[in-house]
Amino acid sequence: MSLTLHGYWRSSAAYRVRLALALKGLSHTSVAHDLRTGAQRAADYRALQPQGLVPVLEGPDGPLIQSPAILEWVEERYPDPPLLPGDSAGRAVVRAMAAIVACDIHPINNLRVLTMLRQDMGADEAATTRWIGHWVTEGFAALETQIERHGAGYAYGDMPTLADCHILPQVYNAQRFAVDLSPFPLLVAAAQRLRERVPEASPEVQGDAA
Amino acid sequence: MSLTLHGYWRSSAAYRVRLALALKGLSHTSVAHDLRTGAQRAADYRALQPQGLVPVLEGPDGPLIQSPAILEWVEERYPDPPLLPGDSAGRAVVRAMAAIVACDIHPINNLRVLTMLRQDMGADEAATTRWIGHWVTEGFAALETQIERHGAGYAYGDMPTLADCHILPQVYNAQRFAVDLSPFPLLVAAAQRLRERVPEASPEVQGDAA
Structure with a gap:
């Protein structure tokens, strides 16, 4: 297949x-x-x-x-x-962490929204950067709290889950836009651990990387 | 429980x-x-x-x-x-429809984002309304295509799924902001069908409805 x-x-x-x-x-x-x-x-x-x-x-x-x-x-x-825990409570926590990224951070900051902000709202680079930083910081603060409760190296427990699959790309994005990630040490450490575990997935090693 | x-x-x-x-x-x-x-x-x-x-x-x-x-x-x-189909292909379609609403329409238009647009970007009511209409129309156009392929009264097949649980509230929102829904007849019909099936879930009958 x-x-x-x-x-x-x-x-x-x-x-x-x-x-x-x-x-x-x-x-x-x-x-x-x-x-x-x-x-x-x-x-x-x-x-x-x-x-x-x-x-x-x-x-x-x-x-x-x-x-x-x-x-x-x-x-x-x-x-x-498995990338989801074996119990329904754990799965709900992991899926919620994933949704914080997938619903409440990423879509507000992706290319098509930034383009609309610039073209229709007349946002300049400073306003766009402030916008991105705002949503990343709000979402990451909630995630850091959740990782403090549930994480043990990764976002949930000591093995990667679908939560980590969402968090690492968002950290990559946040770093591109120079968002201050120092308030989120557990989140950044979990992302780094996943990055090192599967380096073949990283953006910069893809065939179309500029 | x-x-x-x-x-x-x-x-x-x-x-x-x-x-x-x-x-x-x-x-x-x-x-x-x-x-x-x-x-x-x-x-x-x-x-x-x-x-x-x-x-x-x-x-x-x-x-x-x-x-x-x-x-x-x-x-x-x-x-x-069940609110998900019994086969993995069907579940992927339903979850994708739900995600179009949950990731690509709703979060960009919710209260906290509109507040930020008004306060930090200086968006006036016309710009805000244009913004909402743009994202609803983009997402609903994709959903209408998917419903045409997979729906039979509801968004997927002839029984409500998690897709419909996302679509009806987004239709309710779109109507509040007077978005033109005439290009999306299948989507609107599916939403209306669900609304009539479980009227007790409607916003206006909740205890805190103003």
Whole structure:
């Protein structure tokens, strides 16, 4: 069963999927779509993903969209090693951590929103940077509290979960925009641990990395 | 096993949880937090939800946060009637539809983001309305395509799923902001069908409705 991941080296949603695949030991073929030139809005790609967003994972169940849904699918189809805890309470905690990134940080700061801020709201670079820092800091503060309660090296316990697959790409993003991460030592340490565990998933080693 | 839902009548994330509980035939106690006065930022509430956001569902596994995680928990603990399809491909489609709302429409348009737009970006009402309409229209267009492929009365098939639990509250929101929904007839019809199926979940019949 071959897997093909449509992504972009710097897309943090595609990075989540690369991390999960790497943790599961699953190889995949990569197809790069350059978001800077709008390649993901081409009609043939939109036939796979009607929003014109990355990632798409093509596999035995056809093309799958939306990284949170893709990660649940990967977990269901390739359960070993597990990226969700064995108990319902633990799964709810991990999924909530993932959702803090997937719903409350990332979408507000991604390229299409920043473009709209600049073009329609007239935001300058200072305002955009302040905007990004605000949402990252709010979300990471909540995550740091959760990791303090539930983490033991990783965000939840001592093995990587879907929470870590969301957190590391968001840390990567935050560092690009020079957000001060010093208030979130547990979160940063968990991200670094995952980065070192599966270096093959990192943005800078992807084939399309500039 | 009693369930307590912390919410606000107009919160669309809380509305999602009310819909799932109603579809499962689960009763719950409601605790209202008035988002307009910032009640959800009080210290005792933040002990439950470190982000100071609604909803929180308190139940046998303790306080659960983030509606997508709460809905998965409800589905796991109370599987009947199911709100996810029985096959992995179907589940991936439903979860992706839910994520289009939960990640790509709702968070960009919620109260805290609109407040930041107004206060920090100097957005006036026209700009804010344009902003909301833009993200709703983009997301709903993708959903309409997906419903055309997979729906049969509801968003996926002929019974409500977690996708519908996300879509109806977003339609409610869009109508509040007078977004033109005429390009999305299948989506609007599915939402209306769910609204009539579980009227007890509707915002206007909640105890704190103004």
